[in-house]
Amino acid sequence: MTDRIVSEHSGGVALLTVDAPASRNALTLDLSAQLAAAVEAAERDESVHAVVVTGTPPVFCAGADLSALAAADEPGLRAIYEGFLAVARCELPTIAAVGGAAVGAGLNLALAADVRLAGPRAKFVARFLELGLHPGGGMTWMTQRLAGPQQAAAMTLFGQPLDAEAAVRAGLALRVVDGGHDELLTAARELAHPAVAAPREALVATKRSLRATASLAEHSAAVDVEIRPQLASLASPEFAQRLSLLQDRIRSRP
Numbered sequence: 001m002t003d004r005i006v007s008e009h010s011g012g013v014a015l016l017t018v019d020a021p022a023s024r025n026a027l028t029l030d031l032s033a034q035l036a037a038a039v040e041a042a043e044r045d046e047s048v049h050a051v052v053v054t055g056t057p058p059v060f061c062a063g064a065d066l067s068a069l070a071a072a073d074e075p076g077l078r079a080i081y082e083g084f085l086a087v088a089r090c091e092l093p094t095i096a097a098v099g100g101a102a103v104g105a106g107l108n109l110a111l112a113a114d115v116r117l118a119g120p121r122a123k124f125v126a127r128f129l130e131l132g133l134h135p136g137g138g139m140t141w142m143t144q145r146l147a148g149p150q151q152a153a154a155m156t157l158f159g160q161p162l163d164a165e166a167a168v169r170a171g172l173a174l175r176v177v178d179g180g181h182d183e184l185l186t187a188a189r190e191l192a193h194p195a196v197a198a199p200r201e202a203l204v205a206t207k208r209s210l211r212a213t214a215s216l217a218e219h220s221a222a223v224d225v226e227i228r229p230q231l232a233s234l235a236s237p238e239f240a241q242r243l244s245l246l247q248d249r250i251r252s253r254p
């Protein structure tokens with residue numbers, strides 16, 4: 001079977017599956033380019049409000065394809081990064097549904113999403129140094145930012161793997177979803193549901209503000225970042241409609 005990114009848009013969600021089971025969903029240059037194209041197609045599709053990234057079981061993603069990695073120069077490495085960087089750049093909310101091992105660049109891919117749901121067999125492994133490789137693709141930044149300096153050191157310097165429960169404790173995953181791949185995807189769709197129900201413009205603006213305020217030192221600076229998009233949403237017909245529905249509901253309470 002050909003290695004590919006399977007992209008399905010339904011119910012407001014783009015489900016992107018890295019489907020290369022023979023190599024445990026390892027990322028070739030071609031797969032990374034396909035993944036980036038699939039993320040961009042989801043952004044262009046106005047019916048899509050959230051992106052779920054997963055891998056064909058039993059793993060999430062085994063990282064860079066080892067033969068692509070062995071031959072990689074700087075453009076080659078950057079081409080491998082392109083898939084997970086497209087997820088990191090995505091203007092829509094993103095969820096990684098991690099059902100198995102996420103190793104090396106596969107960990108980068110999982111951490112590039114806004115939120116991770118972990119199946120009981122999920123495993124988060126940096127791996128790089130064990131292979132004699134310096135971490136790449138922003139791994140030192142991502143792990144420190146998400147899990148703090150000690151956990152980042154444990155993962156990148158000491159190669160500590162995190163199972164699903166440990167990933168939740170470390171703040172790398174939102175929660176563990178019991179069951180198999182289907183249950184994991186159902187949980188991802190349920191998590192996405194409020195984003196699917198939200199007006200797309202306000203949703204995209206909220207994600208933009210999360211990024212813009214993340215590195216600010218002052219609360220007041222965040223208030224300034226948020227005031228314009230909040231004013232824009234106040235002026236939208238969606239807000240007027242939803243407000244009137246809410247008021248009707250409140251009035252009709254016994």
Ligand SMILES: C/C=C/C(=O)SCCNC(=O)CCNC(=O)[C@H](O)C(C)(C)COP(=O)(O)OP(=O)(O)OC[C@H]1O[C@@H](n2cnc3c(N)ncnc32)[C@H](O)[C@@H]1OP(=O)(O)O
Nearest residue numbers: 022023024026059062063064065066101103104105127136
């Ligand atoms: C710039 C980025 C750098 C990086 O990403 S560095 C990290 C590179 N990745 C790795 O080191 C991961 C290597 N793979 C594994 O550790 C394991 O696999 C898994 C934990 C992911 C899964 O284990 P299991 O389910 O037991 O599978 P299996 O028997 O080890 O492998 C099944 C087939 O998958 C191929 N494969 C696994 N990972 C890769 C890879 N990264 N690139 C290419 N092929 C891979 C194997 O060779 C083998 O193939 P065959 O069935 O022909 O013997």
